[in-house]
Amino acid sequence: MIEKIGIVGGGQLGRMLTQAAQPLGFQVTVLDSGENAPAAQVGAGQVFGELTDPEAIAKLAEQCDVLTWEIEHIDSDILIDLERRGHDIQPSPHTLKAIQDKYEQKKTLQAAGLPVPPFRELPGRSWEEGGLRSFREQILRPLGEKVIVKTRTGGYDGRGNHVFDGDLDALRQAVGTEWSNLYVEQIVPFQTELSVISARDRRGNVVTYPTVETVHEDNICHMVMCPPDLDPDLSAKAQELAHETMKLLDGAGVFAIEMFAVEGKVLINEIAPRVHNSGHHTIEANQTSQFEQHIRAITGMPLGSTAQRTPAAVMINILGGRTEPLDRLGMDAVLTLPDTHLHFYGKSARAGRKIGHITVLGDTVNVASALAQHARAALKA
Amino acid sequence: MIEKIGIVGGGQLGRMLTQAAQPLGFQVTVLDSGENAPAAQVGAGQVFGELTDPEAIAKLAEQCDVLTWEIEHIDSDILIDLERRGHDIQPSPHTLKAIQDKYEQKKTLQAAGLPVPPFRELPGRSWEEGGLRSFREQILRPLGEKVIVKTRTGGYDGRGNHVFDGDLDALRQAVGTEWSNLYVEQIVPFQTELSVISARDRRGNVVTYPTVETVHEDNICHMVMCPPDLDPDLSAKAQELAHETMKLLDGAGVFAIEMFAVEGKVLINEIAPRVHNSGHHTIEANQTSQFEQHIRAITGMPLGSTAQRTPAAVMINILGGRTEPLDRLGMDAVLTLPDTHLHFYGKSARAGRKIGHITVLGDTVNVASALAQHARAALKA
Numbered sequence: 001m002i003e004k005i006g007i008v009g010g011g012q013l014g015r016m017l018t019q020a021a022q023p024l025g026f027q028v029t030v031l032d033s034g035e036n037a038p039a040a041q042v043g044a045g046q047v048f049g050e051l052t053d054p055e056a057i058a059k060l061a062e063q064c065d066v067l068t069w070e071i072e073h074i075d076s077d078i079l080i081d082l083e084r085r086g087h088d089i090q091p092s093p094h095t096l097k098a099i100q101d102k103y104e105q106k107k108t109l110q111a112a113g114l115p116v117p118p119f120r121e122l123p124g125r126s127w128e129e130g131g132l133r134s135f136r137e138q139i140l141r142p143l144g145e146k147v148i149v150k151t152r153t154g155g156y157d158g159r160g161n162h163v164f165d166g167d168l169d170a171l172r173q174a175v176g177t178e179w180s181n182l183y184v185e186q187i188v189p190f191q192t193e194l195s196v197i198s199a200r201d202r203r204g205n206v207v208t209y210p211t212v213e214t215v216h217e218d219n220i221c222h223m224v225m226c227p228p229d230l231d232p233d234l235s236a237k238a239q240e241l242a243h244e245t246m247k248l249l250d251g252a253g254v255f256a257i258e259m260f261a262v263e264g265k266v267l268i269n270e271i272a273p274r275v276h277n278s279g280h281h282t283i284e285a286n287q288t289s290q291f292e293q294h295i296r297a298i299t300g301m302p303l304g305s306t307a308q309r310t311p312a313a314v315m316i317n318i319l320g321g322r323t324e325p326l327d328r329l330g331m332d333a334v335l336t337l338p339d340t341h342l343h344f345y346g347k348s349a350r351a352g353r354k355i356g357h358i359t360v361l362g363d364t365v366n367v368a369s370a371l372a373q374h375a376r377a378a379l380k381a
Numbered sequence: 382m383i384e385k386i387g388i389v390g391g392g393q394l395g396r397m398l399t400q401a402a403q404p405l406g407f408q409v410t411v412l413d414s415g416e417n418a419p420a421a422q423v424g425a426g427q428v429f430g431e432l433t434d435p436e437a438i439a440k441l442a443e444q445c446d447v448l449t450w451e452i453e454h455i456d457s458d459i460l461i462d463l464e465r466r467g468h469d470i471q472p473s474p475h476t477l478k479a480i481q482d483k484y485e486q487k488k489t490l491q492a493a494g495l496p497v498p499p500f501r502e503l504p505g506r507s508w509e510e511g512g513l514r515s516f517r518e519q520i521l522r523p524l525g526e527k528v529i530v531k532t533r534t535g536g537y538d539g540r541g542n543h544v545f546d547g548d549l550d551a552l553r554q555a556v557g558t559e560w561s562n563l564y565v566e567q568i569v570p571f572q573t574e575l576s577v578i579s580a581r582d583r584r585g586n587v588v589t590y591p592t593v594e595t596v597h598e599d600n601i602c603h604m605v606m607c608p609p610d611l612d613p614d615l616s617a618k619a620q621e622l623a624h625e626t627m628k629l630l631d632g633a634g635v636f637a638i639e640m641f642a643v644e645g646k647v648l649i650n651e652i653a654p655r656v657h658n659s660g661h662h663t664i665e666a667n668q669t670s671q672f673e674q675h676i677r678a679i680t681g682m683p684l685g686s687t688a689q690r691t692p693a694a695v696m697i698n699i700l701g702g703r704t705e706p707l708d709r710l711g712m713d714a715v716l717t718l719p720d721t722h723l724h725f726y727g728k729s730a731r732a733g734r735k736i737g738h739i740t741v742l743g744d745t746v747n748v749a750s751a752l753a754q755h756a757r758a759a760l761k762a
Binding site for chain 1: 382400403404405406421422423424668677681682683685686688690691712713716717719720722723724725727737
């Protein structure tokens with residue numbers, strides 16, 4: 001009987017997971033190094049420590065009946081070891097390990113016959129050992145000039161990605177020396193970026209949320225729109241690919257399958273093995289939020305309906321920097337808008353940091369996204 | 382600029398107010414004497430003390446920019462004094478004082494021309510001093526044999542109410558000696574009990590939620606249904622009466638106006654100057670929950686839409702005693718039902734205590750209430 005849930009990471013995702021777990025009667029403890037972590041502010045217990053600290057993670061596991069995470073940059077070997085020692089960890093730490101290396105992730109998807117953008121290992125063992133000389137022949141000839149060098153592990157919100165701009169020396173400078181931690185992907189001329197939030201329960205049942213369109217700015221998810229501005233056949237294809245992808249992933253929990261719609265096809269871009277920014281609108285828009293869904297999944301409860309309550313839903317992120325969370329005029333302007341919902345995470349407004357989001361429900365994406373953008377602009381006034 | 386909210390009382394209402402305040406960026410502190418108060422479990426700060434302790438209430442007021450309450454059994458004179466000393470208290474403590482005495486409350490409603498069940502002061506000054514002898518003549522002759530003796534202040538969930546069963550001596554025994562704190566009401570043969578959750582912002586704007594039907598069991602609110610099983614004209618009349626009643630109440634916040642539908646009329650039964658059990662369904666059913674509405678109102682923000690998302694909503698209380706909150710089979714049975722939402726309050730399951738509620742949304746009250754009752758029965762299994 002699961003009563004206590006441990007979450008590695010106590011940021012906004014851990015906070016919203018905590019808020020979903022409490023009404024169901026669960027106690028949550030998070031691992032986080034920061035004082036006043038967003039999840040701790042809403043009543044989660046906190047083990048203080050780094051996400052990479054084996055002892056801290058073990059301490060969290062000891063206190064909980066099931067362990068999960070809100071961020072994938074954890075040492076998965078620690079989790080695999082804890083699982084071997086009898087701890088219940090969801091989803092599977094082996095899945096986490098497989099996903100953490102984006103190159104291995106892509107190879108796994110490709111091996112399963114799933115469509116992904118063309119990608120390659122870097123040639124040679126370093127820029128010096130022939131890498132630079134071979135780059136043009138082994139990378140640019142097959143993939144074309146539009147490529148991006150990505151870090152295999154540890155990348156986040158676009159950090160660690162380097163677009164090739166025709167100057168190999170500049171690329172070499174930009175990526176630095178982590179040669180073995182890099183691979184190359186073709187930059188696909190996508191029309192739309194998509195995401196399908198998916199969940200599996202402990203009995204193997206899988207549900208997916210309606211396909212959403214994501215818009216990135218400076219590599220950070222900026223806005224999420226449902227339904228996407230897309231041929232319904234492609235939206236359905238994205239659902240199908242999400243189900244296919246879920247077959248490759250073990251364990252219970254929520255996953256975000258990010259995709260590109262490009263030239264009448266859908267390609268899988270990346271898998272996030274956790275609740276995701278592209279699912280925040282589900283708090284108000286869907287019968288079961290992605291956060292409650294994850295809690296249901298990892299605790300062995302049945303999954304809830306993913307049906308959407310309104311024809312359209314739009315989520316827009318609030319980034320730190322110019323935003324004052326509690327500016328009276330800005331708040332008023334937002335809260336007078338119809339079916340508009342404000343979520344602050346209790347984080348300081350450091351520039352570029354995700355400190356909150358706004359969700360607008362409505363009849364059309366056009367109106368909802370106009371209101372969402374108006375709302376965000378008002379907060380910055 | 383309001384940033385910190387103080388709530389007198391840290392039970393389930395304070396808990397749900399806290400959960401509504403956090404995403405809007407507010408910090409909440411509650412006054413409660415209990416360790417592990419439901420509101421403190423979800424991140425509210427806590428001042429430990431009795432709700433009747435002037436020093437504890439003053440301490441809470443010092444820590445907060447605005448003070449409100451989740452329970453009306455506070456010494457309103459303390460609040461009036463704190464307001465005089467410059468503290469921002471919402472709604473008005475004078476309104477609280479006027480409402481606390483149910484006899485004065487009824488007189489105020491009657492003086493304003495609003496319909497209430499017939500009521501009377503008790504005759505004489507005690508049973509001994511002529512009260513008993515005059516009861517038949519001064520009470521039973523004008524009001525009829527179906528009357529209930531009620532405590533003027535401090536009653537809750539039916540406690541302090543005594544139905545006259547024809548035996549005056551038995552009545553005398555039952556009510557004890559608090560003669561001056563009693564009055565008598567006619568028991569009206571209502572078809573339906575109604576409630577209209579209403580809110581006023583600081584600028585005087587008033588909104589009401591759709592009229593709901595409440596069903597009581599053993600004097601405790603058991604089930605809430607929206608829309609009520611009622612002539613739509615009467616439902617509209619209830620809305621009108623709620624607006625008229627709000628004119629008599631000062632200050633910002635949520636009020637519950639409880640009514641009887643009887644013989645084609647609507648009578649006002651009682652006003653609760655706070656968020657209320659008959660509004661719990663608004664968390665999922667309405668664009669703005671009663672809890673967010675109260676937070677918006679007391680902090681000077683604009684009120685949100687009270688529009689309901691689905692044609693029908695039903696809320697059923699979970700009472701302690703036979704219910705195991707985390708019984709796996711029970712939880713599973715509930716969570717497989719469509720659009721069914723479980724809320725536990727983090728309270729121990731003492732018999733008869735409200736420890737949680739279930740909300741079911743749907744197309745008809747018939748289906749939603751059947752599912753709600755099925756869900757509650759499953760939790761008891």
